[in-house]
Amino acid sequence: MDLPDRISREESLAIGKRRRGRNWLMLGVLVALVGLFYAMTLAKLGSGVFGPR
């Protein structure tokens, strides 16, 4: 099969840009998940979770 060894610079830049976009999206999702689980835990434990024992 006639496979090219390299892709053009423009295509490489375009691929890199899309990859960065996906990585930022993934970072945003992970940070949001951490926040969500933290908030869920507080909500489940109740308002007195930080109060004196």
Next chain:
Amino acid sequence: MTETSTARLGGNRGGDEPSLALLSGPGISSETGDFSSAADWIALLKPRVMTLVVFTGWIGLLIAPGHLNPILGFTAILCIAVAAGAAGAINMWYDRDIDAVMNRTARRPIPAGRIAPGEALGYGITLSAFAVGVMALATNWVAASVLAGSILFYVFIYTMWLKRRTPQNIVIGGAAGAFPPVIGWAAVTGGVDTMAILMFAIVFFWTPPHFWSLSLFAHADYARAGVPMLPVVAGAKHTRRQIMGYTIFLVPLTLAPWAMGLTGAVYGIAAATLGAGFLVCALRVLRDQQNDVGISLTKDAPARAAFKYSILYLFVLFAALAVDHFIG
């Protein structure tokens, strides 16, 4: 990404453009999704469809008797949204062959070659499991079970079984879209009772006139893809009668919550007024200028209007439920 670059990098639908495989170099594979953007992964979740699902689910949660911590309520709505999106991604994976031949769907990430089918399937399954699991943690197992049931129903009953086999596909399959208010209700109450079932029934019977209005002016696409939508199989004239019939059934059904004393007059008046508008739309579709077999001579203007109105109808009807709950 422009259409040109999409075709150049991802498209290989009978043209002379290089395929993904031909562009594969070191570290670049058609299986790794390097041609997809973040927007493609969001598009897999069908965000526009999600809007109505989230809204009806939120209303179900809002009007349910009882109390749910706002954070857990937000989480429940998020789970409904993610589950709907995940089911949409699995639907796109399964329907990639017919999506490729329909104008409306040909640019979706899978038929356009930007996301590999297997990746879309894995994405959908992972998000489904996540949504059901988090729903169970945040609320209760009843809500999580109904959520899981709605995903399974959409994927196996609608997408895989009904959609390509029967013109009644969206009638029965419409149940999948009717689950969200029940899930919202169950998230608060831990059960399913009369009002939840009525909300389910309203969305269920709203779906046929809504979808058939769309299919009246998009039937060429469905015919090309071999999807047996009602206008393709039974003709436009029969579809117009069915739209009228279902709307006639829907309007009194929407009045049932008020008639049964489950809502106040605010909702009752809204349901009656909105229902009158929907009946007028359905009547216009029925009486549209048409040829002998029911094909519109007005470019389906009444069907387009009915489709738009049906979306507004459901939004306002459910908003009226919430307004009535708080001020009625």
